[in-house]
Amino acid sequence: GAGVSQTPSNKVTEKGKYVELRCDPISGHTALYWYRQSLGQGPEFLIYFQGTGAADDSGLPNDRFFAVRPEGSVSTLKIQRTERGDSAVYLCASSYQTGSSYNEQFFGPGTRLTVL
Amino acid sequence: AQTVTQSQPEMSVQEAETVTLSCTYDTSESDYYLFWYKQPPSRQMILVIRQEAYKQQNATENRFSVNFQKAAKSFSLKISDSQLGDAAMYFCAYKWYGQNFVFGPGTRLSVLP
Structure with missing residues (x-):
């Protein structure tokens, strides 16, 4: 079966532009996570969805960042008015469910965003 | 807030030898999960x-084992019989039930032939 996929794999944009990053989770996975990984650092949590709703968006750095998951499957991370500091690898992960028990998160290969 | 620390930014090991990567974490919870991820x-x-x-x-x-010291909040990874394919960034991570992962800054492992 297919794993988590992310598109595009690389995105170069100019400061001030709008970008969308897409994540296709493993089929049937109800939980979906977005992380941001800056160069030389570990992934940093941004937001997670349980189904269609954002269960925790406490990691979003500011209101330029927004994510949706309208049908409980594919998710899009949207960044408005990009800044050079937004340059990073954006990782997506999905799991069967979240809650009181552990469910392994499967990661996608990430999208490398470069803001010039 | 939970934090994860990896004090070794880089490590190297000779092929077929054993290496240990360190990780410490801070939490007030008693039940949680700890992980090592390879990137x-x-x-x-x-x-x-x-x-x-x-x-x-x-x-x-298999060749991977951990030394989990709960009281000391320590979670080290031991890689035995190191192989060239083990070369990567290794991240220690903490998770408390339904919450997201908290990752450490990572350790870059090089395997020397």
Whole structure:
């Protein structure tokens, strides 16, 4: 079966532009996570969805960042008015469910965003 | 807030030898999960091993084993019989039930032929 996929794999944009990053989770996975990984650092949590709703968006750095998951499957991370500091690898992960028990998160290969 | 620390930015090991990567964490919870993830240059995060905090027995997966010291909040990874394919970034991570992962800053492991 297919794993988590992310598109595009690389995105170069100019400061001030709008970008969308897409994540296709493993089929049937109800939980979906977005992380941001800056160069030389570990992934940093941004937001997670349980189904269609954002269960925790406490990691979003500011209101330029927004994510949706309208049908409980594919998710899009949207960044408005990009800044050079937004340059990073954006990782997506999905799991069967979240809650009181552990469910392994499967990661996608990430999208490398470069803001010039 | 939970934090994860990896004090070794870089490590190297000779092929076929053993290496230990260190990780400490801070939490006030008693039940949680700890993980080691491997990230090769392809960027794909791969789960290496996980440990449930309520289990006293250290987890083992083939050449990979952990030394989990709950009281000391320490969770080190031992790689035995190191192989060239083990070269990667290794991240220690903490998870408390339904919450997201908290990752450490990573250790870059080089394997010397």
